[in-house]
Amino acid sequence: MKKKGIRFYFTIITIRIASKLMKLMGKNATHLPGWIANKMCPNFLQYMEKPEKLFYITGTNGKTTVSNIIADALKLNGYDFVNNAEGSNLNSGIITALLPRTTNGGKSKCKLAIMEVDERYSPKIFPYMAPDYLVCTNLFRDSCKRNGHAEFIRDILDSQIPAHTKMILNGEDLISNHLAWGNDRTYFGINCEDGHSTPDNIIKDIVACPKCGSKLDFEYIRYHHIGKGNCPNCDFGSPELDYKVNAIDYDKGYCTVETPKGSYDLKLIGNNVTDIYNMITAVAILTEIGLSNEEIIKSFDVAKLEATRFASEMVCGKEVIMQLAKGQNPIACSRVCDFIRHEKGDKVILLVEDDYYAMKDSSENIQWIFDIDWEFLKDDSIKQIVIGGVRHKDFELRLLMAGIEPSKMVCCEHEVDVAKYADLSLGEKFYILYNVYTIDDANVVHDSLVELLKNGGNV
Numbered sequence: 001m002k003k004k005g006i007r008f009y010f011t012i013i014t015i016r017i018a019s020k021l022m023k024l025m026g027k028n029a030t031h032l033p034g035w036i037a038n039k040m041c042p043n044f045l046q047y048m049e050k051p052e053k054l055f056y057i058t059g060t061n062g063k064t065t066v067s068n069i070i071a072d073a074l075k076l077n078g079y080d081f082v083n084n085a086e087g088s089n090l091n092s093g094i095i096t097a098l099l100p101r102t103t104n105g106g107k108s109k110c111k112l113a114i115m116e117v118d119e120r121y122s123p124k125i126f127p128y129m130a131p132d133y134l135v136c137t138n139l140f141r142d143s144c145k146r147n148g149h150a151e152f153i154r155d156i157l158d159s160q161i162p163a164h165t166k167m168i169l170n171g172e173d174l175i176s177n178h179l180a181w182g183n184d185r186t187y188f189g190i191n192c193e194d195g196h197s198t199p200d201n202i203i204k205d206i207v208a209c210p211k212c213g214s215k216l217d218f219e220y221i222r223y224h225h226i227g228k229g230n231c232p233n234c235d236f237g238s239p240e241l242d243y244k245v246n247a248i249d250y251d252k253g254y255c256t257v258e259t260p261k262g263s264y265d266l267k268l269i270g271n272n273v274t275d276i277y278n279m280i281t282a283v284a285i286l287t288e289i290g291l292s293n294e295e296i297i298k299s300f301d302v303a304k305l306e307a308t309r310f311a312s313e314m315v316c317g318k319e320v321i322m323q324l325a326k327g328q329n330p331i332a333c334s335r336v337c338d339f340i341r342h343e344k345g346d347k348v349i350l351l352v353e354d355d356y357y358a359m360k361d362s363s364e365n366i367q368w369i370f371d372i373d374w375e376f377l378k379d380d381s382i383k384q385i386v387i388g389g390v391r392h393k394d395f396e397l398r399l400l401m402a403g404i405e406p407s408k409m410v411c412c413e414h415e416v417d418v419a420k421y422a423d424l425s426l427g428e429k430f431y432i433l434y435n436v437y438t439i440d441d442a443n444v445v446h447d448s449l450v451e452l453l454k455n456g457g458n459v
């Protein structure tokens with residue numbers, strides 16, 4: 001913590017008053033206080049005392065879900081902690097989350113903090129408030145205009161991690177599991193067949209050894225570059241797992257985990273392989289925080305995925321599923337396609353994916369559409385795909401390249417109209433796929449679809 005000047009004290013008093021005023025006006029002060037603090041006092045974070053134990057959770061996919069599982073488990077077991085679940089995962093969000101537990105003199109009154117951190121923002125956070133523990137769920141290509149490629153992000157993270165930080169890493173991700181190589185570390189992963197993923201993806205973000213450039217040998221690939229591999233010419237390779245899933249029973253709805261503190265069964269939070277990864281990541285973090293096996297088991301007995309990411313309901317005998325498939329993120333979308341094809345029953349897919357956020361910034365980028373494994377949707381169980389939005393022709397072209405029958409596809413220009421074009425007789429399950437910026441449109445589609453199903457196809 002850096003020595004404070006008058007500017008810091010003036011800023012902290014001002015933002016406390018601003019936060020109270022915002023609350024009185026009924027506004028949610030989840031981001032603005034931190035933003036104002038940085039404007040008034042640059043790098044405000046460096047003047048705040050660190051909580052006693054500070055965990056940062058970063059990575060391309062899964063960090064929000066893992067953070068939510070951790071927060072729910074800590075609440076359930078009566079732990080005192082702060083997190084930034086209500087705010088942003090940038091430095092302003094971390095300041096906003098810590099402020100209520102910081103004195104006017106900058107001292108922390110917080111024993112435990114669990115903060116989700118955008119991997120791109122580590123240089124604005126780590127030098128000013130260093131983590132005791134850093135969790136990296138995985139690193140993949142994502143939002144390429146902003147993030148470049150996975151190794152670029154890996155190098156940014158690697159340059160910012162202090163030597164004393166304990167690393168909690170995905171042992172099956174050869175890009176992120178060598179982060180901060182000299183640091184104390186522990187690894188999590190899946191140690192059995194997951195039954196829901198396939199290695200035949202288009203893209204793989206690591207193929208050559210980052211130390212000597214030789215082509216890596218993979219013992220197995222779970223999906224994309226996630227798996228177990230090693231370099232034939234040097235010591236680069238996958239580590240042994242400390243926290244691992246040893247068995248998964250989807251029918252009975254549980255998995256068996258093995259940790260340094262013993263083995264036990266956990267209730268599954270979902271059927272996707274990414275759900276299993278999020279679970280074992282959370283088990284590693286909760287164990288490192290100090291929760292007992294019994295406390296962790298109890299937490300998973302009641303754990304639920306956040307409704308904004310996955311929700312399912314039965315309407316007149318048909319299942320309507322809202323599923324987040326993050327835009328600009330080909331791996332997240334490919335996982336969803338792979339998951340859907342393995343689900344039972346006939347399916348109709350409604351695509352509400354056009355990225356208005358990117359359009360607004362005049363940075364339209366359709367590369368990610370072409371990186372997604374749409375080939376997984378070339379499956380007999382998928383009876384119809386309705387594509388909505390101004391980019392529907394790009395999606396249609398890519399789906400045709402994937403070998404999807406033209407007769408199975410319907411396009412419309414307005415995303416909110418896709419439900420009208422769905423053939424209700426074709427599916428037992430209706431998947432509405434949307435991204436973070438199209439959730440409002442997806443909700444409109446959901447309501448239209450439910451109304452149509454209830455009225456037998458007539459609005």
Ligand SMILES: [Zn+2]
Pocket residue numbers: 209210211212213214231232233234235236
């Ligand atoms: Zn090598």
